[in-house]
Amino acid sequence: MMNRMTLAPPRVRNNNASPGVPRLRVEVISDFDSLVCAQPAWDRIVDLAGIDHPFLGHDWILSWWESFGAGRKLNILLVKDGEDLVGIAPLMMSRQRMYGVPLRELGFIYNDHTPRFD
Numbered sequence: 001m002m003n004r005m006t007l008a009p010p011r012v013r014n015n016n017a018s019p020g021v022p023r024l025r026v027e028v029i030s031d032f033d034s035l036v037c038a039q040p041a042w043d044r045i046v047d048l049a050g051i052d053h054p055f056l057g058h059d060w061i062l063s064w065w066e067s068f069g070a071g072r073k074l075n076i077l078l079v080k081d082g083e084d085l086v087g088i089a090p091l092m093m094s095r096q097r098m099y100g101v102p103l104r105e106l107g108f109i110y111n112d113h114t115p116r117f118d
Contacts, residue, residue, distance in 0.1 A: 024079055024081055025079075026077050027078040027080065028075060028077060029074055029075075030073065030075060030076075032065070034074075039062075041078075041085045042057075043057065043058050045085050045086070046058070056090070064113070065109065068113070069092070069109075073092060073094075075106060076091060076109075077091060089108075091108060092106075092107060092108075092109050
């Protein structure tokens, strides 16, 4: 299920704000099927960024999730300007214990099997 949250541009005292100010919104990928469907847009933004390593690509994230995602919850943020994807934060929620206290941790989709994560 993909949740939508809209972020309005900062408030400006001048009522003649530029019409070119982007209106960003954040969509949250929280289920596996939505992650699978995000592949074309994900691959396109990674290509546009010119990142030349596999650990941010959709295939890697999908494979990682299938291998290590048990007991965790997807919380991938897609930042869009209109319909254009402009950013991705591949995050997950997990349960941890710190000094015996149970807590929820929001972190990157990453572990020791991900040698590089930018």
